[in-house]
Structure formats: structure tokens, C-alpha cells
Amino acid sequence: MRTVVLTMKASVIEMFLVLLVTGVHSNKETAKKIKRPKFTVPQINCDVKAGKIINPEFIVKCPAGCQDPKYHVYGTDVYASYSSVCGAAVHSGVLDNSGGKILVRKVAGQSGYKGSYSNGVQSLSLPRWRESFIVLESKPKKGVTYPSALTYSSSKSPVAQADLWSTTTYTSSQNRPGADPGIQRQDPSGAAFQKPVGVDVSLGEMDSWKPGSVLLDEGLVPKEELSTQSLEPVSLGDPNCKIDLSFLIDGSTSIGKRRFRIQKQLLAEVAQALDIGPGGPLMGVVQYGDNPATHFNLKTHMNSRDLKTAIEKITQRGGLSNVGRAISFVTKNFFSKANGNRSGAPNVVVVMVDGWPTDKVEEASRLARESGINIFFITIEGAAENEKQYVVEPNFANKAVCRTNGFYSFHVQSWFGLHKTLQPLVKRVCDTDRLACSKTCLNSADIGFVIDGSSSVGTGNFRTVLQFVTNLTKEFEISDTDTRIGAVQYTYEQRLEFGFDKYSSKPDILSAIKRVGYWSGGTSTGAAINFALEQLFKKSKPNKRKLMILITDGRSYDDVRIPAMAAHLKGVITYAIGVAWAAQEELEVIATHPARDHSFFVDEFDNLYQYVPRIIQNICTEFNSQPRN
Template structure:
């Protein structure tokens, strides 16, 4: 009996324990982490969570969404592109964990994993992105809560009334467009009453597409038709001059169109554009510096390169500029900048490329070709932004057809940005900034490839022979094709000599690389004696006497034997005239003469090979020495 009672009690106890264990087991089961998907363009500041997990799609690299900073990113950065930049995911996509952190004084841009991040002086919030493997102790939100995007109405942006007064244009510049403006304004106007206000400091609040061309962003102050981005000021934040983007070491001057034809509204649009560019390129002493010249009848410096060392100060200075009026004398402005602006006193740094960006409403009222040519020859890169260019009826008022092609370095589209109407000007800010900071493509600035006048002095004596003479010409061509050849870049000339001298072609004869190479190939072997000294003097007189003062003068003398005349006196005269002389000897050339001809240091400027078939080996060495010497000298 007692045993039966004990058995029954145990059975009841087991049933009770099992019934309690079952719900406890169910209670400890965690739901599987759901990972919400986001788009490539989603910025961290648009999501209202301090920490969350998300899945990025594939091919975000193709979207080129902006990223600001490295490792720690400003909250206005694309999450997915920041993750690619940090190596957290690849372009195939993947899961990431985002954690919001405090604001930073500055965000340094860099290039990593195919993503170019930009620098930013300061932003209100930052974030860090890590690999998207959920932690066991953390439950991330299953869905993401986005900040509210304010609704906009058609009343936000109002077109000007057709009865509004048109801008007065002085009779000194007849402009057909100004009569059209009275009936059909060229861009919408945002009035003081209709300007939307951005309240508070809500993270990532964005006002989308008030019209087809305007997009308002957080923390803006309205100074005209566009919103100009300004950085937050935080209590206790140290005031400092930011260093700037070191990947964009460029000295930039903007030529503002202050002519009467542009009108006040479009002049303000121009100012907003300059302020936007200043923010994008990240002004600073270790990066780009920016100055402004306004032109009308005459140019005037608004502020120099050294005046301001950060983007906010530049934007504030631009806002204070008032319109001069007058004509659109671009040529006079380019001459002014070339002769008086890029100086040490104005803050020109020498090692940084010099860039001029010309904004012009319609067309210049004077000629630009000669002034721009002289500026390019001084090493200045010229960009043209033409807004609302002349139509078919207005073409007859243009003094120089294709004035942009005549002004810029090359007609490949890199140095020119046409904008169809002023209200679209802001869309050119980022494309222009990318080009200004692409220092490898600033081909008009002085580089080893485009800064020389090179004269080849070639021995055509009987000891050379026809076959070997062709080898020499091939050597000359191999050196030539390494340089950028044009009227404003490197120029090439050639002299052949025996007892006498023959000018094959001078520096002004051929204006392209193809023409120069064809001319070299067309040189016919002369045959005769060897008077190298007379040939050096002849080339110095006929060629470098007419060389442009801003060109680096180089003479390359090629000979296969002893000279019948003295080489020392002519060579010394050439050295004193500032010509850098390279001597190249072949076979029976005399080493002492090669050393007398060559500039100092002799070992860098004198070469010898024992046979014509070995001559080709010297071409890359000569080119390398020319560039090494050029790069070691201070440049404009």
C-alpha cells in the first residue's frame, strides 16, 4: 500500500514538472533575426535608430552615392557605399550593422575599394558600419523607421509673373534674349514668402524635389534661388581652420560674370553656385584654395587665394559680392588674371596647378583667343561654364565663333561645361568639382609633358650612312611621341648638319604630334663632313632666339664622330643662354667633346652607345632625365 502511494506521488510530480518545463522551453526560443533591406542611396541620417542591421543590394558602386569621411562617416553618407569603402561588403551587397556616434570636427576623404569618399568640415552626427552578423545579446529592429519627408505643394515654388519687369540691358550690348525675358522668364523665382523653412535639427531631414532642379538639404540658409549648405555649430565646438582635401591641391580662381545682361537674380544664382563648389571641394591650406574675380567692363579682384582657408568663410565672402555691371569682357579678365592674379602676394603656392573657371552668360563681348592662349602658355588651366549660349539668331553678335574651343586647353569636353539655363547651374557643381580635383588631367598646367621647346640637332655626315640615319630619326621620334605636342604645349624642331646646317623645321612649323612625327620621318639624309660646333651655334640662333620665354629650352645633339671645329665655345654660349643641352654619342664620337657639349651635371646630360642598333635603349633614359630634372625645379 505504502509503495503504491509513493509511486502515485512520483507520477504526479513528473507530470507537474514536465508540464512546467514545456512552456519554459518555448519561452526561451528567440525569433530569427529579420534583416530589412535598404537601397543604395539610403543615408544613415534618414533612419531613426541608433543601432540597426540592414541588407544592402548589389551594384551600389554604380550609383555613385556620396560618402563623407573614412572609417567614421558623416550621417549624410550612403550606408551601402560607406560599407563598400570600409571593406565591410563588396559590390555584390550584403548585411551591415550601423551604429550612430557623435558628431566630428572634420571628416577626411579617401579612396578605398572603388569608392571615393569626400572630406567634410563638420556634421551633426556620425556613424560606424561593421559586418552584419547579429550579436546574440542584441535584438535589432525588424523594420526600419525612416524620418518623415515633408510634403510640398506647387505653391512652394512659384514662377515669376509674366508681368514682372525684365532686367534692363544697356544699349552697349544688344541682347535678343532680354526681350524674350519679358514674356517668358528663364527660371522660377523663390520669393521670401514662399521659401520653405527647415525647423529644428532633425537628423537627415531632406526636402525632396521642390521642382525638377532644386533639392533642399538639412541646415540651409537661403541667400538666393538655391540652398547653400552650412555646417552645424555645436556648443563647445572648437573654432578651427580646416586643412582641406589633400587630394585636391589646386589654386582656383573663378571669373564671375557681373555684366548687366545677367541680371540680379541670375547673379545671385551664380554666387550660390560658387558657395556650393567651395563646400564640395573642401577649401583648406592643405587642399584647394579659391579666389574670385568679377568682370564686367573691367575685372576686379573680390578676394585672393590666401584670403580664406575654409569653405564656410569662402561662402560668406561670396555672399557679400555685389554686381559690377557693364559688358562681358572675358578676354580682358583672362589677361588680368594671367598677369596680376597668380602671384606669391596673392597666395599662389607654385607647386599647385593654377586653374581659372570662367562663368559667362551667353557669350563674351570681346575676343578671348589671344588672352586665353597667353594664359595657357603661363601654365593656367582654363575651364568655361557657358550658360544659355547664343542661339541661331544671336550667333551674328558673337565676335569669335567657337570661342570656348579657342579658349580651353583641349576640345574633348573636359574643360567646358555648357548649361542650358541658369536655374540648372547647381547641377554642374559636383561635375566641375571632380574635374578641378582631377590633377592628372589638368593638361594645361606646366608638366614635364607640355612645358618644353625641344630642338634635335642631328649629325647627317657621311660616316653615318643612310640606314643608320633612319635609326637616328626613329630615336628622335621615340623621344618626341612621349610628350604632349601642340602650339601651347611642348614644341619640337630639328636641324640636320654636316659641314653646313639645314633647318628641317622650326618650333612653329607643326602644331600637333602627328604632324611632327610625319615631319621627322620625312627628313632626307644629307651626307658630308662633321661641324658640330657650328651646328650648335646655328640651332641656338635660328631656334632658341625665337623660343617663348615661358618654355623650358632643351637641345639634344646626336653625333657619331669627332667634330672638325671647336665645340666648347658654342656650347658654353648656349649654356649661358639658359638652354639645357643633352649630348648623345655613337660609335666613333669623342667623349671629351660630348662632355663639352653637355650641360652640368655632365653624367646626367651626356650618353654614349657603341653601335647604332643600341641607340633605342637611350630614348626612355633621356625622357626620364628630362622629367626628373623638370620635376626637381620649382614650378609656377
């Protein structure tokens, strides 16, 4: 019986093993038969915009021919979501014009998009936009599932939607406010549409104009998309043209209403061409007649669109053509921090004159130039031969501008040719390297202080000398591109306290001066001058004025004549300040000619502060006396 039971158990175990092996084999066969779903790359047309696709990241296939200019692209590297996806891919270089697969990733909206020409595609500029995207090669990330079908923001397909747009009918009541009623065109259905004021739209662009659309930087943008954008400044501006610009426009009675409108048109075109924004150019307008008045200052309008709208609303004041009074007004009032003036941006004034001024401009312009204002003149028509007797100041433009080399002056024979000055004017005002009056006596020098630290000075008086150095330094505009400060202390030996490239802000410089420690020793002024030439001024920038301000309280133990001559020959303007036991004749040898303007003597250290204003005045007078040619 026991044998039978064992035999039955063995049979059951054997059957279980057979079933187990069979089941595993069956599962393997089933698994082989189940195929994983293949990823299908969705295809899109060239006109599909990224903003119409809801998916945050996706792979798509673009057709050939997306290089066509009709597929608008906005931006460079990072594109506004209103751009053609495939057009952006060609522009970025990920695709060529034959098409192919790309990876698209949505990113945050930008405060501005700069247009550029790349790979046969001209992308356009666009102000602030709510969403952006970047284009990459179609290399899927591990673990990321990409959609085989895209989700669009509308139930209609992109192609159907495009067809709907192209056949929509509309009437003139749908035109945006301010449109010029004289510029109209009929669509095939007979419905009229209008061109926005101040925008040059070609017939081809008019053909692509859509109902309820607004023209922005050469691109047609649907009004419903535009309305979702922020009303804050729409562009950071062109960083290559960071200037603070004031237009002085002629509002005198003699100009007439028609010519006044032509003048405003040029202003609007300049505003558009400059790409106004807080990171680029800012522009205000002052109108003059009998008396000048500011229409808006630098911070009133922070983008080209708002500025153009404001220019359209300017009305003529009338009166005489008092240009000199207007320039004085701008010098004293316009370029202030309260009005939006930025210390790092060159100040530029463009003066427009119909005929000739009714007052003198030379003195007012000189003060403006010495304040660092670059004055440009646009003169229109001028005086006829029988009118020249009425001109108050002949050759007034050359007396006013920053340089008399033709760079700052435009003369237009007729008001109808005024528009021809647009491109050269914009190019010149943005050429910051050539804005010579931007460099003033306070922001264009490398100043090296050479400080006597000998035993006769003493600790207390040495601190007084450092305060004198601090008071002088405070008067200058300090930065890496403005005035730079360096310091040397000397006894028998010399020590570089800090060079021109050590500190680039006024607070840092003032702190460094305060930290200078008193050395004590003998007085070798000649050796100190040589040391300063080698260790400080040899590293001065070529376009900087070189100023050495030497302070000593006694006669030098070594010869100062040869070192002083070496400084003068190297173009270093030397100021010598003597205290107490300093030798007057030695100071005059050290100082640049004429010595009366460059050497000073005080009996006591406590009286040093009295010479700060005079030294600054002499530095500026010498700077401003340079020829303007």
C-alpha cells in the first residue's frame, strides 16, 4: 500500500513540473507575440506656430520649404511662441530647407526678442511675449514619453484654421483706432481694411493683413494674442545704442503746420528705428518757440510704440525760434536723475531748426558741451541771400556742435528731403565711441595720487592728506570706463597702494584711500615720480587723460627735474601741491606748464581742503579748452 502511495505522489509531482514548464514556455511565446507600440512622429506644416501647440515638449517632423519668408519667425535662439516652429528650426540651424525631425521645448516668455538673419531666414524683432520656445535636434531624453499626436489650442486643425483666416471678411469698423482713412484697400469680398499710421506696409504685406491684427516690428500679430501681453515696457531696447536722447523740435510760428507735421513724422521714425527701452536708448522731446517746454522726459515712455503715439499728440506752440534759450533749458533741466537720466549713458541733443535761430546759440552750446552733452544740428532750408541780414549769428551750427568735422551737422535743402536724414542720424547718435562730448573733465581721466609719507608729515597730518585725496576723488565719476584712480606712497622707497584697475566704483575707491597706512621715512620725490610713471601710468588706457597729483611737505633729497620732464614728455599732466616746508621752486619744476595753474602751496595741512574747488576748476578748464576739431 505504501508503495502505491509513493508512486501516486511521484506522478503528481511530475505532472506539476510538466505544467509549470509548459506555462513558462507559453508565457514566453505570448510575450514574443506582444509588440511594443512604435512611436510615431507627428508631422506639421511650415505655418504652424508653437503657441498653437499645448504640449510643453514634443518631437515633430517639418516638411521642406520652411525657409520661405512668409513663415514669420520672431527672435534669435529663443523664439516667441508666435513664430513658425519649422521656420525657427531652419533659422537656428537645427534643420536645413529640406525639412526633418526636431525637438521643441517650451520656455518662459521673454521681455524682448531680437531679430537676425541666419541660415537664409530673416527673423524679426518682437516686444515682450507670454511664451517662448527653443529648437533642438530630435534626440529623445531617456524616460521621457513624447506625444504621437499633438494637442492644439483649437479644435480646428492648423491648416483649416489658416484657410478660415484667409477667407474671413471684415469691414472698416474693425480697423484699429488711429488708422489713416486715406490708405485703404479692398479684399476680394469687398471689405475694406486700413494701414496703421506711421507704418510702411508693402502691398505684399497688405495682402497678408488679417482682421483684428496689429503690425509689430514688421510682423502681423493677432489682436487677441496681443491683448494677453503685459502693458509694462515691451522691450529692453537696443543695448548697442544705450543713449539718453533729447529732441529739440522747432515749434515757431514761421514753420507752419505742414512742416511741423513732417518734423513729427521724422521723430516717430527715429523712435521706431532706435528700439527704445530701459536697456537701450531713451528719448524725450522738448519743443521751443518763445520759451521751451518739455513734452515728455526720458522715463515717460519706455518703448517705441508708446513714444510714437505720444509724438502724434504733440501740438505746435508758435512764437519765435529761440534755440539758444532752448539749449540752456535742456542743459539745466532735462538731463537730471529725476527725469530718467542714466549716469552710464551718453547725453545727446538733436536740435531741429527751420531757417535760423532768433537768438544766439554759441554760449549756451558751449556750456552744454562742457556738461557732457553731444549736440547734433539739423538745419532745414536756411536763409536766402536777401534774408541773411536777419540772421542773428552766422555759422551758428558750427559754433554749437561738439566737433566741427561734419559728424554732428546735417543740412537739408528742403523739408521734403528731411526723411533722408533718418538712417545717418540714427547711426551717428548710436556711435557712442564717436560721441566726443560724452567725455568730460570728470569722467575721462586716469588720476594717480603720489603721496609723501615721510617722517616729517606725521600720523595726524597724513590722515588730513588722505582726506584731501578723498575730497578730490569724490568730484569725479568713477568706473572702469570713466575716471580711474590709483595711488603711490613714498619715502626713500615707493609703494603702490592700488593701481587704476584695482577698484571700479567710487565707494570702493574711497574705502581703499581710507585704508592707506602711514609709512614714515625720508623724501625722495624724484624717485617717486619715476615709480609712478612705471607702475601707474604705464598701465593707463590710451584714450584716458593722465593726471598726476603729487602732495609733499618738504624738499626732495633727490633730483626732480629729469623725472618731471619725463612725465611731461609722456603726456602726464602734473599737479604739485606743497605744504609747510615744501620748496616753491621745486613744485614749479614738477608742475605742468603753466606752473601757476598746476602748482599750489599751503602753510598748514588743515588748509589743504581750500584748494579742492580750484584744482577741479583748473582740470576742467584745461580739458574744455582743447580744440573742437
